Amino acid sequence: MSIQDVIRDQVTNNDVVLYMKGSPQFPQCGFSSAAVQILKACGVKEVLAVNVLADDGIRQGIKEFSNWPTIPQLYIKGEFVGGSDIMREMYQNGELQQMLKDAGVVQDA
Ligand SMILES: N[C@@H](CCC(=O)N[C@@H](CS)C(=O)NCC(=O)O)C(=O)O
Ligand code: FES
Numbered sequence: 326m327s328i329q330d331v332i333r334d335q336v337t338n339n340d341v342v343l344y345m346k347g348s349p350q351f352p353q354c355g356f357s358s359a360a361v362q363i364l365k366a367c368g369v370k371e372v373l374a375v376n377v378l379a380d381d382g383i384r385q386g387i388k389e390f391s392n393w394p395t396i397p398q399l400y401i402k403g404e405f406v407g408g409s410d411i412m413r414e415m416y417q418n419g420e421l422q423q424m425l426k427d428a429g430v431v432q433d434a
Pocket of ligand 1: 346354356384394395396397407408409410411
């Protein structure tokens with residue numbers, strides 16, 4: 326299976342996927358830490374967190390997959406949402422909560 330296939334499987338088989346540096350418990354970059362905090366603030370309980378620092382193939386492959394040059398990257402229901410700046414904007418205007426609600430990932434937002 327190619328890296329692109331692995332990524333496609335991850336985002337297809339998990340409602341919420343966060344490609345990040347480090348883990349939700351120990352983020353290894355401020356941008357990834359912010360992304361984790363925003364998901365928590367939205368009430369997301371289940372997320373597949375993929376540590377790109379543990380796999381350089383994924384680290385580069387995800388940029389190609391999404392056509393987006395940086396980490397973190399959030400996917401909801403197989404759809405690329407954005408990085409931490411976009412997540413923060415969408416959280417502030419309520420769009421992210423709505424998207425998670427529509428996806429059936431959180432009850433009340
Ligand atoms: N403003 C960006 C911040 C993310 C960013 O600049 N990430 C850099 C540094 S962590 C990155 O992924 N560089 C490529 C790499 O490390 O592979 C966002 O909204 O997500
Ligand atoms: S690891 Fe240096 S900015 Fe993210």
